[in-house]
Amino acid sequence: MAAKRATVTCPECDLTETFDKLATARSFIESHRSETGHDPTWELHRLAPGVERAGDEAGVCGRPSCTTEDSPLYRG
Ligand SMILES: [Zn+2]
Numbered sequence: 001m002a003a004k005r006a007t008v009t010c011p012e013c014d015l016t017e018t019f020d021k022l023a024t025a026r027s028f029i030e031s032h033r034s035e036t037g038h039d040p041t042w043e044l045h046r047l048a049p050g051v052e053r054a055g056d057e058a059g060v061c062g063r064p065s066c067t068t069e070d071s072p073l074y075r076g
Helices: 022-036 049-058
Strands: 006-010 015-019 041-044
Touching (some): 022 041
Antiparallel strands (some): 006 015
């Protein structure tokens, strides 16, 4: 199964494209914008950035030494 990471949509030309790499989606947006003057948006098929950042802050090991203490996910 190919995990699609992002869907780019352009309301001005009814465009919908899915991408499995954020970098590809980002460059597609850039080129579509410069080629057409449209303003496409993307929807990420992931956690919201803030939630993702909190997950990062919680750390892969969970030890206090590598966890941001003011993160809501910090467990001491
Ligand atoms: Zn467009």
